[in-house]
Amino acid sequence: MAEKITSRSVDYSQWYLDIVLNAKLADYSPVKGCMVIRPRGYAIWERLRDELDRRFKATGHVNAYFPMLIPMSFLKKEAEHVEGFAPELAVVTHGGGEELDEPLVLRPTSETIIWDKYRDWIQSWRDLPLLINQWANVVRWEKRTRLFLRTAEFLWQEGHTAHETSKEAEEETLRMLEVYRSFAEEFLALPVVAGVKSDSEKFAGAVRTYTIEAMMQDRKALQAGTSHFLGQNFAKAFDVKFQSREGKLEHVWASSWGVSTRLVGALIMTHSDDKGLVLPPTLAPEEVVIVPIFKGDSKPAVLAYGERLATALKSLGLRVVFDSDESNSPGWKFAEWEMRGTPVRIELGPRDMEAGKVVLVRRDTGEKEIVAVEAAPARVRELLGLIQANLLERARAFRVENTKSIGTRDEMLAFFSKEGAGTADATGGFAEALWCGSAECEAGLKAETKATLRCMPMDRQEGISGTCALCGAPAKHRAIFSRSY
Numbered sequence: 465m466a467e468k469i470t471s472r473s474v475d476y477s478q479w480y481l482d483i484v485l486n487a488k489l490a491d492y493s494p495v496k497g498c499m500v501i502r503p504r505g506y507a508i509w510e511r512l513r514d515e516l517d518r519r520f521k522a523t524g525h526v527n528a529y530f531p532m533l534i535p536m537s538f539l540k541k542e543a544e545h546v547e548g549f550a551p552e553l554a555v556v557t558h559g560g561g562e563e564l565d566e567p568l569v570l571r572p573t574s575e576t577i578i579w580d581k582y583r584d585w586i587q588s589w590r591d592l593p594l595l596i597n598q599w600a601n602v603v604r605w606e607k608r609t610r611l612f613l614r615t616a617e618f619l620w621q622e623g624h625t626a627h628e629t630s631k632e633a634e635e636e637t638l639r640m641l642e643v644y645r646s647f648a649e650e651f652l653a654l655p656v657v658a659g660v661k662s663d664s665e666k667f668a669g670a671v672r673t674y675t676i677e678a679m680m681q682d683r684k685a686l687q688a689g690t691s692h693f694l695g696q697n698f699a700k701a702f703d704v705k706f707q708s709r710e711g712k713l714e715h716v717w718a719s720s721w722g723v724s725t726r727l728v729g730a731l732i733m734t735h736s737d738d739k740g741l742v743l744p745p746t747l748a749p750e751e752v753v754i755v756p757i758f759k760g761d762s763k764p765a766v767l768a769y770g771e772r773l774a775t776a777l778k779s780l781g782l783r784v785v786f787d788s789d790e791s792n793s794p795g796w797k798f799a800e801w802e803m804r805g806t807p808v809r810i811e812l813g814p815r816d817m818e819a820g821k822v823v824l825v826r827r828d829t830g831e832k833e834i835v836a837v838e839a840a841p842a843r844v845r846e847l848l849g850l851i852q853a854n855l856l857e858r859a860r861a862f863r864v865e866n867t868k869s870i871g872t873r874d875e876m877l878a879f880f881s882k883e884g885a886g887t888a889d890a891t892g893g894f895a896e897a898l899w900c901g902s903a904e905c906e907a908g909l910k911a912e913t914k915a916t917l918r919c920m921p922m923d924r925q926e927g928i929s930g931t932c933a934l935c936g937a938p939a940k941h942r943a944i945f946s947r948s949y
């Protein structure tokens with residue numbers, strides 16, 4: 465048998481770790497809180513990264529790379545920024561065997577070092593917009609860590625753009641939020657709610673933070689990406705001015721936006737099951753695995769039958785593995801490929817071969833079907849499309865089922881009353897409620913239930929009337945509250 469995976473209903477956290485470790489996605493590091501990304505985990509990240517990079521370039525962005533060491537004084541230039549990141553900073557005090565004149569920070573994010581350069585690069589409105597993205601690692605000294613979801617060092621991309629006007633910077637912020645939303649849904653099969661963060665939850669140094677929020681199978685929220693409208697905060701802190709079309713000297717307007725390797729954690733938690741990883745076909749290192757079944761004399765013919773099919777599948781551009789390894793039984797291999805999350809498995813043995821057929825098995829539903837071998841490649845391609853769509857719809861239906869409209873404080877407390885260990889026992893989910901806009905009101909709920917304001921959904925702000933579900937004051941927004949990762 466393949467490695468045992470703890471059931472979600474027994475221990476959701478352990479289930480998650482079992483999948484990460486047994487599917488060989490990541491491993492622990494000698495430094496607490498850091499993560500080794502193993503080849504299979506990295507292959508998923510590469511597919512995700514390449515698609516996102518393509519979408520950034522299609523919207524006019526270019527890549528660059530800035531150093532990971534940032535002078536401590538840079539972070540102090542933007543007051544809110546340094547306050548927000550100070551507790552998580554890793555600081556280098558020595559280099560070349562000597563104490564440094566000024567400590568250097570391992571970047572927690574790169575606004576400061578990038579805006580220091582933008583001061584030199586931007587002189588006139590002709591230099592704008594400046595649309596730069598960086599793929600990099602960042603370090604945030606987190607106390608409680610979990611592979612992929614929260615690690616001291618992680619991989620991400622950070623876009624940093626500069627614009628002539630507030631309107632253009634805000635448009636860019638929203639354009640990138642939409643790039644994230646469509647990428648999450650179309651490519652990751654991850655349904656998300658797009659919305660605005662409250663002031664207490666926004667990025668340190670931003671005027672406004674937009675987010676995409678997903679619901680995991682234990683009904684907790686996971687922030688899957690953020691896009692920030694920075695106003696002129698960093699331009700003022702780093703004295704970045706440009707000559708406007710009217711000939712005036714003005715501060716530049718800015719946005720920044722990022723997603724990270726935590727998306728891999730989101731994928732696992734959204735789609736996987738008690739047999740292991742479930743991957744959307746778009747992200748699977750291999751879309752199809754062929755497992756031949758043979759005994760004695762039938763071996764050469766069955767292998768040739770399987771290899772011909774593998775060639776036909778590859779000729780359609782599909783990513784195929786032909787698993788003819790004889791050291792493990794077919795049953796062991798079935799379980800192993802299920803654990804690894806391969807979307808479609810093809811089984812073929814002597815009797816299938818005689819009948820000119822093969823067996824196709826879907827990873828998402830476990831459904832089996834027998835098809836003629838000539839029809840198999842086209843059917844596999846069709847199944848991959850169906851699996852991609854089903855994963856998105858299944859996750860969306862789960863979120864809808866676990867989103868409740870809440871009218872009063874008592875209802876809210878009841879909704880978050882019990883933090884069950886497993887999915888079957890847990891309460892909570894997304895509580896949609898009217899909110900007054902007060903930070904104290906929001907903090908009160910967090911103290912009592914650990915639920916935070918995830919976002920104010922952008923498509924749900926029309927016709928707000930009534931009172932705050934938490935304090936009874938006049939409502940200003942409709943918000944989603946949830947416990948989160």
Ligand SMILES: [Zn+2]
Binds near residue numbers: 902
């Ligand atoms: Zn209130």
